[in-house]
C-alpha cells in the first residue's frame with residue numbers, strides 16, 4: 025500500500041501537470057500517477073505548439089473561455105515558469121470567395137470570444153507579415169503565439185514538484201474503489217489511498233471516468249501526422265500559416281514555425297480506433313507535402329528531418345457524432361472527483377485555465393488552505409548555445425563539462441546533459457534528456473549524440489546498457505555489448 029494523499033491526479037500531460045501546479049498553491053498532499061516513464065508522453069508532446077487566439081470555438085463554450093484566458097496570460101506564465109515562447113501572430117489564409125466568407129465569420133466569432141486585434145489583410149500586407157505564406161488574403165491574429173509544449177509540461181510538473189507534489193511514473197491506473205469516503209486507486213501493483221481523484225487521462229479520460237462511476241462519455245480519436253523541417257526552412261517562416269477553416273471550425277494541414285526555429289507541416293486528420301498507434305504512413309506524408317505547399321513554399325524533401333503523429337481526443341455525442349465541448353466537472357454521483365474529459369485542441373493553450381476551474385470546483389466543496397511556501401517561479405535550464413562568447417567562456421571556466429559538446433547540431437554540452445539526467449522528477453530515458461536539452465533534435469537526429477547520451481545515462485545512474493530506454497516501456501536501445 026503506497027501513501028495516503030489528499031488529491032491524486034491521473035495523467036501527467038499538460039493538463040494533469042497544470043492541475044498539480046495549481047493545487048500546490050494549497051496545503052494538500054498531491055500525487056500524479058502516469059502510466060509512461062515521463063511527463064508529456066501523450067498528446068502534450070504531439071501537437072503544433074500553438075498558443076491559440078480563440079476564434080473557432082462557440083461563444084461561451086469552455087473551449088472559447090479557457091483559450092482566450094490562457095492566451096492573455098501566457099507572457100507572464102512563460103516568464104514565471106521559464107518556457108520558450110514567442111507571440112508570433114498567426115495567419116489564416118484563403119484563396120476563394122468561400123474562404124473569405126469563412127474567415128470573416130470566424131473573425132466575428134473570435135471578436136465575440138474576446139480574441140484581440142483580428143484583422144483581414146490583403147496579399148500586399150500578407151507579404152509584409154510573412155512573404156513565404158501562401159494564400160490570396162488572410163485573417164491575421166496578432167495574439168496567437170508559439171511555445172515549446174514539452175518544456176511547458178516539464179516546467180509545470182517541476183514547479184508542482186518544487187511545491188510538494190509527488191510524481192509516480194510507470195503507474196497505469198487500472199481500478200478505483202470508493203470505500204469509507206476515500207478512493208483506493210490501483211496502479212501497476214501499488215494501491216494509493218486518496219480523498220480526491222482528478223481524471224486528466226487524455227485519450228483514456230472516458231475510461232477513467234467510467235472507473236469513477238460516470239459512464240456514457242465517448243472519445244473518438246482524430247489522428248494527425250506531421251513532418252518536421254530543418255531550421256534552414258525555419259528561416260523563411262515568421263508565424264503559423266493555417267488554411268481557412270472548414271464550416272465546422274476544423275483546420276487542414278498548416279505550416280507552423282517552432283519556437284526553436286524548425287517548421288512543422290501538419291497535422292492532417294483521420295479517425296483511428298487505436299489510441300496507442302502513433303505511427304506515420306507514407307500515404308499521409310504525401311498528402312502533407314501536397315497540402316503543406318499551399319501554405320508554405322519551402323516544403324522541400326531536403327529539409328525533412330523527422331515525422332510524428334498525435335491523436336486528438338474528441339468527445340462526441342454518440343447519437344449524432346457532433347463534437348462536444350471540454351468537460352470539467354464534479355458530479356454528485358462520483359463524490360470527491362474532478363473529471364476532465366475530451367481535452368483536445370486548444371488544450372495546450374487552455375491547460376492552466378482548466379486547472380484553475382478544477383481547483384475552483386474543489387474549493388466549492390471544501391475549504392482549501394493556502395500554502396504559504398508556494399513558489400510560483402521555476403528556473404529554466406541554462407542553454408549554453410544561447411550565451412554570448414564571454415558567457416560561454418565563463419561557464420567553461422566554472423565547469424569544464426560546458427566545454428564538451430555532446431549534440432553538435434543543437435550545440436548541447438555534457439554539462440547540460442548531466443543536469444538533465446539529474447532532473448528533479450527523476451526520469452531518465454533518452455527522450456527525457458532530449459525534451460529537456462534539445463540534444464538529438466537537430467539535422468542528424470541523434471546520429472552523432474544518441475549513443476553518447478546513452479553512455480552518460482549509464483555512467484550517471486549505474487544502469488546496464490540494456491536498461492537504457494529510448495522513451496516508452498520496452499523501448500530498449502541495445503541488446504548487449506558486442507565486446508563483453
Ligand SMILES: Cc1cc2nc3c(=O)[nH]c(=O)nc-3n(C[C@H](O)[C@H](O)[C@H](O)COP(=O)(O)OP(=O)(O)OC[C@H]3O[C@@H](n4cnc5c(N)ncnc54)[C@H](O)[C@@H]3O)c2cc1C
Nearest residue numbers: 035037038039059066067068071074197226334371372373
Ligand atoms: C495533432 C494535435 C495538435 C494539437 N495542437 C494544439 C495546439 O497547437 N495548441 C493547443 O492549444 N492544443 C493543441 N492540441 C491539443 C493539446 O495537445 C491537448 O489538448 C493537450 O495536450 C491535452 O493534454 P492532456 O494532459 O489532457 O492529455 P495528454 O497529454 O494526452 O496526457 C494524458 C496522460 O494520461 C496518461 N494516462 C492515460 N491513461 C492513464 C492511466 N490509466 N493511468 C495513468 N496514466 C494514464 C497518458 O499516458 C498521458 O500522459 C493538439 C492536439 C493534437 C493531437
